[in-house]
Amino acid sequence: MTINGVQRPxxxxxxxxxxxxxxxxxxxxxxxxxxxxxxxxPRDARxxxxxxxxxxxxxxxxxxxxxxxxxxxxxxxPAILLMDGFAALLALHILEPQPGPPTALPSLLGRDVLSSFxxxxxxxxxxxxxxxxxxxxxxxxxx
Amino acid sequence: MSNQANSAQLQEMMxxxxxxxxxxxxxxxxxxQLQAELERFKQDTSYLDEHRHELLDVYPExxxxxxxxxxxxxxxxxxxLLAQVKAKGxxxxxxxxxxxxxxxxxxxx
Numbered sequence: 058m059t060i061n062g063v064q065r066p067x068x069x070x071x072x073x074x075x076x077x078x079x080x081x082x083x084x085x086x087x088x089x090x091x092x093x094x095x096x097x098x099p100r101d102a103r104x105x106x107x108x109x110x111x112x113x114x115x116x117x118x119x120x121x122x123x124x125x126x127x128x129x130x131x132x133x134x135p136a137i138l139l140m141d142g143f144a145a146l147l148a149l150h151i152l153e154p155q156p157g158p159p160t161a162l163p164s165l166l167g168r169d170v171l172s173s174f175x176x177x178x179x180x181x182x183x184x185x186x187x188x189x190x191x192x193x194x195x196x197x198x199x200x
Numbered sequence: 201m202s203n204q205a206n207s208a209q210l211q212e213m214m215x216x217x218x219x220x221x222x223x224x225x226x227x228x229x230x231x232x233q234l235q236a237e238l239e240r241f242k243q244d245t246s247y248l249d250e251h252r253h254e255l256l257d258v259y260p261e262x263x264x265x266x267x268x269x270x271x272x273x274x275x276x277x278x279x280x281l282l283a284q285v286k287a288k289g290x291x292x293x294x295x296x297x298x299x300x301x302x303x304x305x306x307x308x309x
Binding site: 063065067069070071072073075076080081082083085087089091092100101103104105107108109117118124125133135136137139140141142144146148158159161172 | 205207209210213214216217218221224225229235237238241242244245247256277278279282286291292293294295296297298299301305307308309
C-alpha cells in the first residue's frame with residue numbers, strides 16, 4: 058500500500074471474537090516487527106463497538122503499551138486471527154480510545170503472530186510475504 | 201475492577217475462546233467460507249490502493265469507506281462516516297476504512 062509515496066506493509070485479515078459474536082471482522086494490519094503483540098487501533102475498535110455491541114470499557118484491562126509517544130492503556134479480548142489459511146487464537150489488546158477524533162494510525166500485526174513465519178518484505182515489488190518454515194528453508198538463505 | 205477479578209475475567213474469556221477455536225479448527229466448511237469472504241475484502245483493499253490518487257482528488261482530508269469495490273461513505277468526521285455506512289445497511293465489520301490526506305505523515309510506531 059502506497060500512501061503519498063510511502064509504501065507501508067499491510068496485510069488483510071479477519072478477526073473473530075468468539076466470546077461475543079460469530080461475525081467476522083475485516084481489518085488491515087500494519088506489519089510491525091517492533092510490536093511485541095498484535096494491536097487493534099481505536100478507530101477499528103470503534104467499528105467493533107458499534108456493530109458488535111462490545112463495550113470495550115467492560116473488557117479486562119491489559120498491561121499498558123509502551124511506545125515512542127509514551128504509555129497507552131489497553132483492554133483485552135480473545136480473538137481468532139485468520140489470514141490465508143493461518144489461524145491463531147490471540148489475547149488481542151485494544152488501544153483505549155483517547156478523547157477527540159481518532160487518529161489514522163492503523164491496527165498492528167505484532168510478533169506474537171509474526172514469530173510463526175519468516176517475513177519477506179520488498180518495496181520494489183510491493184510484496185509482503187509471511188513464509189512458513191518449510192518455505193523459508195527452501196530458500197536456502199545464508200545463516 | 202481489582203487485578204484479581206480482571207485476571208479471572210480474562211482467564212474465563214480465554215478458556216471459552218479456546219473451546220470455540222478448537223471447534224473452528226474442525227469446521228472446514230466455515231474456514232472455506234471465511235477464506236472466500238477474505239478474498240472479497242482483499243479486492244476492497246486493492247481497490248483502495250489502486251485508486252488512492254483519484255479518491256484523494258474527490259475526498260481530500262476525509263475518511264472514506266469502501267465495500268464491494270465502491271465508495272459507500274465519506275466524511276471528514278469518522279463517526280459520521282460510520283453512521284453513513286450503517287444507514288446503508290452495510291455492517292461496520294465489513295469493508296475498508298481509511299483517512300485520505302495529502303499531508304506527509306511520518307509514522308514511527
